[in-house]
Amino acid sequence: MSRKLSEEEYKKKLSYRMEQWFAGQRDPYLEHLRMKPQAERTLEPEKEEALRKEKKERLDKVYRISDNRPVKLFEKLYRIFCVAFCFFLVIMLLIAVSFLPSYGEDEKPVNNEVSRRYIEKGLQETGAVNIVTGMILDYRAFDTLGESHVLFAATCTVLILLRHDKKKGERDTEEETDRVYEPKNDVILQMVSKVLVPPIILFGIYVILCGHLGPGGGFSGGAVIGAGLILYLNAFGFAKTEKFFSEKTYKVLSVSALGCYCLAKSYSFYTGANHIESVIPLGTPGAILSSGLILVLNICVGIVVAGTMYTFYVMFRKGGY
């Protein structure tokens, strides 16, 4: 027969104290033990300094490689192992190469029906005279979209790692002012870049626009435009480039280019997810406004690449636009 305890009786019991302690409300030893406050550590400043010095010396000795024989031995072994492994790797690869089909041969397994299809039907199906452009921007356009996103992600990471945000009222350290420091105006460089920059950028635009008609395309043309922008920046300094290319410009340009690419390629999902049969008129091969979406996609890729190149340079040089 169970018996109900009164509350006071229950409070005296061990189980109640245990429960209280478990809930963290009460320490069972609170009344029995009293912690003494720790005595203030009194050491003469000289002695403390000596102790700290000794500790530092000990650490230095532990981590000095010239005193550490096992580490030295490991380094020697590591180098020997590296050389041996690289020789082994090269020899294995050379043996593999010796079994590959001969150089320049026609009857290779790589030259299969896929490349035959691209060469024989590429012009009719994509409208691009340049078969490689037709391949990467029409048959395999999603691959190129991924590439552009790889570039964009790399730029974002470099921005995160290297951007130099100065808070208001904070003085630059010597290192930071060193990065911002710009060379004085160089007349020769300025004259040369005045002559060279417009042709370089025009040539880049030509390469982008002719991607489907000949050698060229978004990646190479974008790199050329980026190089022209970098030359301009080197000659005239940040004060002039900031007027037309700031961080906001980069954001707007690259995000709108990538979004335009996504939208342009996602049309095929609404028309039955069939990439081969395009609903967009292909035009006459060889004309500038032909080959469906390839021109648009090339321009998008070119914008992303040019912005990326310029941003890489600016970040590495100054850490900000």
Next chain:
Amino acid sequence: MDVMNLFRNYEEAVAMILFGIGFSNLLMQKNLIKKIIGMNIMDTSVYLFLAVKGYIEGHKAPIVVDGVQSVEAYINPIPSGLVLTGIVVSVSVSALMLALTIRLYRRYHTLNLDEISTLLKKEEKS
């Protein structure tokens, strides 16, 4: 192993040796920038290998000229596209690695990887 074929495939062989050089650079150099250069040499060897694999003796670059559309006229376009992909990825990777190197240099004022790791361990202990 067919030695004559190895000599006939000398471009591929050169690509493989370049790969080995880049890899040994990556393993043995202590300077971080030199390690990144080794990585770039490896990338270059891969481009060379891909470009050589797509080449066919006597055929032209895959740009349609005069309406000729036969396999006998052009080289294989697929490796060219793959090289393009490789170049883009390698640019991104080198930029990322160089940015990380700059951050490490700013923190430890050295590019030597051994020194950086000892400094790191010392920091953890003290």
